[in-house]
Amino acid sequence: MYREKYEYWLNSPYIDEKGKFELKNINDEREIEDRFYKDLEFGTGGLRGIIGLGTNRMNIYTVGKATEGLSKYLIKKYKKDISVAIAYDCRIMSREFAQTAACNLCANGIKVNLFKTLHPTPMLSYAVRELKCKAGIVITASHNPKQYNGYKVYGEDGGQITDDWANEILSNIESIEDFSEIKHISMDEAENRDLLYIIGEEIDTSYIEKVKNLVIRKEFVRSHAENLKVIYTPLHGTGNIPVRRTLKELGYKNVFVVEEQEKPDGNFPTAAYPNPEDPKVFHLALDMAKDIRPDIIFGTDPDCDRLGVVVKDSLGEYRVLTGNQVGVLLTDYILSSLKEFNKLPENGEIVKTIVTTEMAADIAREYKVNLINVLTGFKYIGEKIKEFEEEGDKKYIFGFEESYGYLAGDFVRDKDAVIASTLVCEMTLYYKMKGKSLYEALIDLYKKYGFYREKLIPIELKGKKGHEKIETIMHCLRHSMKRVLGDVKIVKKLDYKLSVEKDLVNISEKNIELPKSNVLKFIMEDKSWFVVRPSGTEPKIKIYLSVIGRSLEDSQNKMTVLEKNVMDIIRNAD
Structure with missing residues (x-):
């Protein structure tokens, strides 16, 4: 399957010669598989991935396809008078990805308010609200290493899109079967058609005034x-x-x-x-x-x-x-x-x-x-x-x-x-x-x-095998977890995927009134707890630990024991 996608990109008239040259010069079959074994996932955080050519990479083609799907969704939802704000950070290709998104939106008749220079993500959220846009895009991979970039989508309230929005946008993205369906005009044409506007200094100034007004004393x-x-x-x-x-x-x-x-x-x-x-x-x-x-x-x-x-x-x-x-x-x-x-x-x-x-x-x-x-x-x-x-x-x-x-x-x-x-x-x-x-x-x-102490242990598991290992760990914890961790009883198990909180002492359960998510939380008799959660944006599974001690030293000792017991379970999951 991945080979078919690879050949399609190599032969597509929409992939430029520089891109084809990059693809042709990949000598490692595993690298080709990793680039094409799946499409870069569009979730509630949008897109995030390594920069490069391929369906599982951040590039102008995956950004264009995601934006075409977003354009279709916005037109269905709002019909007319649609505007979108776009910001970008300092990362490699951020400006190019922002312009790609802007040109696609404008080609679909959607007005774009684009920051002229790099700006923080929260200022994009502010601009969406202040300019009364229907959506916002920020090009960033937040704190990831330099080889990553990303594409985050915001709703008209200035918040990151909800699960429902994400699913509907994804459905529109998946309906695009060919690069020819992705619309595009030049920046000059977008400006000439009064579809592209550059965000001015007044947004920066009004934002900073509001920040200053949050000072309490x-x-x-x-x-x-x-x-x-x-x-x-x-x-x-x-x-x-x-x-x-x-x-x-x-x-x-x-x-x-x-x-x-x-x-x-x-x-x-x-x-x-x-x-x-x-x-x-x-x-x-x-x-x-x-x-x-x-x-x-x-x-x-x-x-x-x-x-x-x-x-x-x-x-x-x-x-x-x-x-x-x-x-x-x-x-x-x-x-x-x-x-x-x-x-x-x-x-x-x-x-x-x-x-x-x-x-x-x-x-x-x-x-x-x-x-x-x-x-x-x-x-x-x-x-x-x-x-x-x-x-x-x-x-x-x-x-x-x-x-x-x-x-x-x-x-x-x-x-x-x-x-x-x-x-x-x-x-x-x-x-x-x-x-x-x-x-x-x-x-x-x-x-x-009380002397609270918390710790996060991220475990990186890359590629297809890593993804399978993460699924194995979650299945083991969900179905095979014992009711004692070390010498401490587990009193509650919260499964956010099944929306069920189980009281293991009184043998009862109740619904969790939150959206479904593949997360498990175990609470112990001594009020310590741990959570296991696959990352939604990185090839990682994250382990969160928490204890309460009588002193800094006591909490550290408790954390050492909890970490050992939890990691033994994670390592032995099969």
């Missing part, structure tokens, strides 16, 4: 901002301009940027894996810190929707915080500050994902605020904001996920590292002026709520 920040010393790295991505501009306009004068990582560069020369979840990306910032001694270090990923934070501990050493730790710090700071100013809404809501720390639930209870769990993926947090807005009975306050994504405010419907960096600076400044570091504030929370 406005007068405090205005008076003390220059006392905070910050090192920031954009990791060669899109965050450099909006993050620095926002902080500068708020009065933060001592923001030092890692020069080697300042300029956009899709090759990521100083960070092969440009993910702020990886402590190694901060090595240059930590070198700078020896002289500057900042109060805080933070970095944004290439499309500036994730934020990683580094703080000084009680000994003056710098520590990289986890996404869960930053999330609980922000949750507590926002809720306590709103309460202090009598602005905490009675119907307030905190939203987190099912793999994110339960410590947030403890904090929410302390402030008598409700907390909602959603499936993994920030789009589900965005869906909740839309739901609250439409029903009018709840007020969104803050949402976060363990993978370094945070959002306050409702003018963006995806995780936003520009907003997060602003709030982290305010929070750090607040504690500094009280004579306390952010790390000390975290320890105070642990002493109050």
